[in-house]
Amino acid sequence: MQEGKIIYINGPVVRASGMRGFTMREMVMVGEKKLIGEVIALNKDVATIQVYEETSGVRVGEPVIGTGKPLTVKLGPGIIGNIFDGIERPLSRIYKEGSAFIPPGIGLISLDEEKRWDVEILAKEGDYLNEGDVFAEVAETSMIVHKVMVPPGIKGRVISVKSSGNYTINEVLAVLEDEGKTFELRMCQEWPVREPRPVKKRMAIEKLLVTGQRVIDTFFPLAKGGTAAIPGGFGTGKTITQHQLAKWSDADIIVYIGCGERGNEMTEVLEDFPKLEDPRTGKPLMDRTVLIANTSNMPVAAREASIYTGITIAEYFRDMGYNVALMADSTSRWAEALREIAGRLEEMPAEEGYPAYLASRLAQFYERAGYFENLNGSEGSITIIGAVSPAGGDFSEPVTQATKRVVGAFLALDRELAHARHFPAINWLLSYSGYVKMLGDWYAQNVADDFLSLRAKMLSLLREENKLMDIVKLVGEDVLPDDQRLVLEIARVLKMAYLQQNAYHKEDSFVPLERQYKMLKVIEKLYDRATSAIKKGIPLAKVKNEALFNDIIMMKYNLNFDDLSSKIDEYFDKLESMYKEGAQYES
Amino acid sequence: MKVRYIKLEQVEGPLIVLQDVKEAAYDEIVEIEVPGRGMRMGKVVEISGDKVIIQVFEGTSGISLDKVSVSFTGSPMRIPLSKEILGRIFNGIAKPIDGAGEIYSEKTYDINGRPINPVARLYPRNFIRTGISAIDGLITLIRGQKLPIFSGDGLPHNELAAQIVRQAGISGEESKNFAVVFAAMGIKHDEADFFVRSFEEAGVMDRVVMFLNLADDPVVERIITPRCALTAAEYLAFERGMHVLVIMTDMTSYCDALREISSAREEVPSRKGYPGYMYSDLATLYERAGIIKNSGGSITQIPILTMPNDDITHPIPDLTGYITEGQIVLSRSLYQLGIYPPIDVLPSLSRLMKDGIGAGYTREDHPDLANQIFAAYSRVQEVRALAQVIGEEELSETDKCYMEFGRRFERIFLSQKFDENRSIEKTLDIMWDLLKVLPRSEITRIDPALVNKYLGK
């Protein structure tokens, strides 16, 4: 192996000389402690290296040893249900082996190599296998069948194959031969994280990613294979929203990247997910989840890598034909890691100190999402949902802006709403989803024909309310005519009954689509009947029956939609007939 | 034998530069002897070939290029710790200043600490009663939480912190197991004296460890002070199984020291001249709060910061809020109305309260009730804005109820005496009383069964 010598140390940035034969992006071991690092620049015989561990105590003159390969992750059974650091080192194993704190110099460890898995071999001697083909299966968890695939770029005839049985991930399961060369196939393969895994082709986006969150599914939908950003100042609900999506969305696999955020938030997932049941399969949610954790106090270079480690794992499961949803909380911390390293390299800063390549790196990352036909012919998707933490909560800063340009849905969290405890604090005027049109057929087939028109009607009600509120703020509500005051009243019902959704309430945390539709229909009925009553000259004070309105606001807890619907009719029928009689009486 | 270097290449701001150094380690501590002015400490912040840049904790004034002697200690800063630290007072770099002698211990500890493995953490779920209604009712403090006070110059954050320590610490049988670690960064002497006095009055002085870097102490030292304090706290919590409350004040001085060093190093600044790595740097402090499985102890942090210009979007409160598990925000306008504690509950938040309140923790009605009070008080703000325009008389009946709710909320619920220690039942009962001034139809956040139970049919 090649060896260089350290000549410069500045936090996570180290330079070494004698590095002539090294390659760009090569993974290296730095210093006596063998810290993991990556070559990020080469200049004559000096290499600049970003180090994924604390460099405290490293000295000039210590060696840098090459590994001959770029930063890669190991892909195979043992990923799901596990928690890794930014470069795929298993945190639970690190905990079991030593202290509660993470020491530097753990070395390169990843998947469990001792564990024996029950493998069902699908390929036979003489079969011809192409890249991506599935040749074996392992029940990795109660929910996930791990499809063992031929790595990209490899194909050939099976010249020997083991029988189904118990194996470790490194054992050779089959041997392929192609044009005189042979390849050994194992349960695991390696892949460089910065390179997207190949697919056959991109496909159209047309399926809803069902999240069970009313404001998202109804108003600002996410799509399987789509991308979304959740920007918001501190405490506005990015993490809770991401956790809600990780819990309830109908993806097959969740890759959750805690990128520069709180340790306790990862612990919370670790404690809660094994106990939570997937609403569709009844199995523990942890059985479809993988966590990547680089908490805010862990080394910043590994934060930069964590995003790539996560997306590579997502691509690997997509290749098996799964729908993967990836949450990154928060992409701003990743961008800041880029900025910090760029700063230490004394690169020319662009806006707010961020390097000029910020936008292109962000775009490259989100490009790895999509709905695909895989090499093996299966279909799979990756949905990326990135949280953005704008400085001062100001969306005009570079990371929010650069992200906004590349994502399909934008769920803008609002500080005012959060302060008023309107959760999720998704601002319905600033948010949008570019997927609504693409999902039209899906909604019609899976929910109801009139779902999108219902949605449009409710959105315009909210927009109208917003305009009216500008007047109300200046002169009070009393000056408005009754039909406009009704708009305010119905909008209030819509906000409280529908848009607000308490993540911590057992009944309300996850709401299936058909229930969302029913709720919306109840509100629509109230709106329609009340509007026509007002048109008939019935005063708002009568139309706005406190008990009825309150029942509707509380319907999310009582789930009495059908009752409510007839209750509304009964009430307004009675009201209108009273007034009709009254009118006749008067005339 | 230690190599001594007696010639500097350069002195600039808090930094000195040495040439021809053979064997320096990144982050290691150096001792700098300045003739006639004693010993100073510094640490290696950059090594480039045989050139080494050192940040001097006590500042560089009085240092000349020739008459100094620098020696390398070979390791990052470590401090000796034992249970004897309880009741002691140290300066900002952990040297005893109470005249009671050095701390002797077999073991020394790296003040930088190490990140806690998320797998080793226990998610905090136990409520700490502070006896302060606004906090217990609406911004509940949880053992192991990091919950800062966002204050402004001249606001009573010290009184509030002292009241929390007094009322939270000494209740119940766990009091024997309770300790306070106090880190002062750049605060005034009378503020430090205030804390000493209030710890004494509360009778907890023998369970307090103090690290003091005061306003006239060296600025760069402030970078070290909270790290020493947190290392002591980790020792007490995770090796001695104690429940430790850490008060760190003023984080604004800490961040300003960070900025000073960064600008001396000519680093590319981020917002308002603070370094781009301030988020990560603050995280290495705040993330040292928490609970570790099987250790028996916990670290709860109450950092205090003064928001420059009372601006919550300033980088210091902003980056803090992005790391901590909520915040208690003090308001100048409430303070000017004579309300103590002047807590603005709307921008305040306790992220961990959800798991520490409710049936089995505080009371079954707590979560919904808190939600309702928040919603109502936020409505009060809108109604007040409207009343400003059209006059209170012109408000609708419901809006008038909200005006009354707002007054009672501030006068009856928020306001309490500096030595008033309310039970959680009392706090929750006041919250129900407040709701009585609103029409029932406005109560939309509480399970109707609970409303009937607590307000009658």
Ligand SMILES: Nc1ncnc2c1ncn2[C@@H]1O[C@H](COP(=O)(O)OP(=O)(O)OP(=O)(O)O)[C@@H](O)[C@H]1O
């Ligand atoms: N859907 C929800 N239901 C109930 N409460 C919510 C919901 N969303 C957010 N909250 C409340 O808002 C608080 C803050 O949310 P969260 O931790 O997700 O904020 P964040 O945007 O991730 O902040 P930061 O950027 O600091 O990490 C939560 O602790 C919770 O009290």
Ligand SMILES: [Mg+2]
């Ligand atoms: Mg968050």
